[in-house]
Amino acid sequence: MSNFGTIYGYEVKKILGRRLVWAVTAVCMLCVVLFTFADLTGKYYVDGAVADTHYHMFQVDQEYRHALSGRALDQKLLAEVSKAYRTIPDTSERYTLTPEYETYARPYSEIFHLVRRWTQGNFDEFREWEPDERALYAARGETLEQIWRDLQLTDAEKAYWRGKEAETKTPLVYFYHEGYSKILSNGLNTISILILLAVCICMAGVFAEEHARRTDQLILSGAKGKSMVYWAKIAAGVSVSSALALALSALVFGLVFAVYGAEGFAVSLRFSSYLWNSSEPISIGQACLTAYGIVLVTTAVVSALMLVLSEVLHNSIAALAVGVGAIMAGMLARIPQQYRVAAQIWDWSPVRFLNAEYIFDSRTIPLAEHCLSAWQVVPVLYILAGIGVVVAGKFIYQRYQVSGR
Amino acid sequence: MKLVIDRVSKQYQNRIAVDRVSLVLHEGVHGLLGANGAGKTTLMRMLCGILKPTGGTITFDGMDVSEEAYRAVLGYLPQDFGYYPEFRAMDFLLYLAALKGIPRPKAKRRAGELLALVSLQEEGHKKIKTFSGGMKQRLGIAQALLNDPKLLILDEPTAGLDPKERVRFRNLIEDLGRDSIVLLSTHIVSDIEHIADDILMMKEGQLIYQGKWEETKGDLEAFYLQQFAEEVTGGTNA
Structure with missing residues (x-):
């Protein structure tokens, strides 16, 4: 009889039983709230004197944009x-x-x-x-x-x-779409960094702590310990990470819609202040759903990579250092556009890809006589790479030897 | 029921931890004696399939140590086992029961029985982080018995137990030895001298003694200490 469900449940419980996970989640949610209201706080100064508040300016512009809508x-x-x-x-x-x-x-x-x-x-x-x-x-x-x-x-x-x-049929029709614009630009940039960091922090110890705590002996000597536990841990880590990404995405959508409104799903992406130069024949609402879908896929794959790293290094601090180091490199390092292939590969790596500019990149992958867009190809490549790494991790896990204590 | 250990060795870069140990064990309690560093824990880890021998084979009724079926009949109490501080004792047992492939309803029943057996029935719903060392050790003994193991390997199981608990534990082991192969390692002779059907003694990775210990042979502790003394003074095997 398969006990996968029971083992999976306990693996989720182990992850959620760590205070660190809840602390990271709380900090991420606080950051999302701050990002949502940041543009609306403070005052607008002219020559040292208060001319207006940002919130009032937003209200005025919002009214004008509503007047143009349609x-x-x-x-x-x-x-x-x-x-x-x-x-x-x-x-x-x-x-x-x-x-x-x-x-x-x-x-x-x-x-x-x-x-x-x-x-x-x-x-x-x-x-x-x-x-x-x-x-x-x-x-x-x-x-x-x-x-x-x-x-x-x-x-x-x-x-x-x-x-x-x-x-694209012209003339294009304008609709108020401030909410989707925020979600696609600031929202996506904020949430992608938060989620990647949170996943690194929360997943770095999943396998490593079993070795540090010496519970690995009990697990590996169990009938299901060398195979089912590995998959249950991977499934638990991926699902907790995905749930975190889903919760933060829902919070972004909910707060932004509450403040900026949810109108404008169908407006052309060409009206977006951030992606006006994209020729994708989709609406800004479709772009948001696509981008956040990719956030979920990337979160799942990155969490799987972190879990395997946790097993390979047997040390949560080392795994965390590698994960955070990769994110920092992604944020700071940029390859000039003239090195087309290298720049494209780097910009499409998980640490850089969660940005609307790269998700809806004009650079494509040629396949036969077609050009495949980044948002069509990259998630599939991530999933394939993730599966490869997880399968390789299984062999490493099975071969682990308890010795030298 | 037969555990066959055939020329099992474990060699690290420049050290042989276990050196060509061969044994055939049947039902009963087998006491494994040896000083620290003699190779007891290494041998036991290999018998549990969590450490791969560099040479030799281990089989239980024809099943290789690497097979899932072998681990399904195995109960193991490591010398320094870990636990999950936030888990309650009952959850800890149910989790390990799932790892052993025991269906949930049976696992619940068995976990309840074992908590009672190790006098932790009142503490089943308390978090393990609140347990004393002795309570944790009793919980460890309980987890090793979850699957009614045919092969029970206990590495220093009496560590942390008070004298009363040691006596209770010895009686329990004696009972288990009637239907299973129990291999119990210790460096405390009194833990096994009255209950072991068979004494195994290791020194520097080698098995230096195997057999029943009869009173006609003299005092087991004196013999054991003699081996230890020879080790300290650089003597040779008995």
């Missing part, structure tokens, strides 16, 4: 934006401090920033720009071509993305 990015809207911004006088001070900006231009600032990104123009160039819907979409294409050249995309990749751009 409008097509067409000739009519562009003309309104242009007209509004031309009311701003030439001034030596910041244009955002003028009453004309506050009265006429600010309600269109969301669209103004989008046009500036797509055309790569500055404020003065925009004011002289004749609003032209077709020219705007063409300018986006030219900007993307430049970005693709900088990324050293192949001709096949460029053709692939041109095709994706061409699939």
